[in-house]
Amino acid sequence: MKNCILLGGSNSVLQYGIASGLEENLEVQRLGLGGTSCIQNLTETIINAEKISNADLIVTESNVNDSFNMHQMNIPFEQMKKQIDDYYRILNSINSNVYVLILPINTYAPHIESKDLIDQINLCLLYTSDAADEEDSV
Numbered sequence: 001m002k003n004c005i006l007l008g009g010s011n012s013v014l015q016y017g018i019a020s021g022l023e024e025n026l027e028v029q030r031l032g033l034g035g036t037s038c039i040q041n042l043t044e045t046i047i048n049a050e051k052i053s054n055a056d057l058i059v060t061e062s063n064v065n066d067s068f069n070m071h072q073m074n075i076p077f078e079q080m081k082k083q084i085d086d087y088y089r090i091l092n093s094i095n096s097n098v099y100v101l102i103l104p105i106n107t108y109a110p111h112i113e114s115k116d117l118i119d120q121i122n123l124c125l126l127y128t129s130d131a132a133d134e135e136d137s138v
Contacts (some may be wrong), residue, residue, distance in 0.1 A: 003027045005052050007041040007091075008061035010034035011103060018059065018101065026057065037069045038062045038087040045091050052094050060091065061101040 004026040010019045012032030019028045029051065031044040041062055044053055052058060070080045091098055 001025075001027050002037070002042040003029065003033040003054075004057045004059060006030045006032060007044055007060050007079075008032040008059075008101070009036055009065045011061060011064075018061065021057065028132075029055075035065060036062070037066045038084050042083075042087040042090060045087070045094065049094050052091070055095055056097065058091065058095055058098045059101060061103055062100060064103050064105050067105060 002025075004022055006012045006019055006022070006028055008018070009032060013030050019030055022028050031041075031048055033040050033044075033083065041060055066080060066084060068076065072079070088098075090098075091095055
């Protein structure tokens with residue numbers, strides 16, 4: 001059976017969360033922590049680099065918590081943008097078989113969540129895709 005590493009917030013660790021659907025076909029190791037941003041995912045990525053490099057698939061999600069935490073903790077947009085970019089860059093350097101799950105958020109509550117941040121996550125995904133394409137062309 002193929003193995004999968006799951007990085008993210010509460011949706012990644014809840015009994016009936018994302019893992020419950022994946023576990024039907026994959027051996028899933030949950031490395032998420034509820035309510036945390038990409039910084040926690042990055043920490044787990046570095047700590048578990050060997051496991052992640054050997055995984056068949058990496059599934060990650062943190063957009064809801066990234067957005068929420070940015071606003072609740074008054075983290076400047078540019079700083080959050082850099083954290084997200086660093087996370088995807090390092091994760092991709094360890095294992096490029098990454099599936100990023102963008103979960104729905106309430107973009108009508110700008111004091112809580114940020115559409116701009118979600119757009120930044122999508123730009124980071126382009127980095128991941130470009131790196132994977134370069135690898136395929138070698």
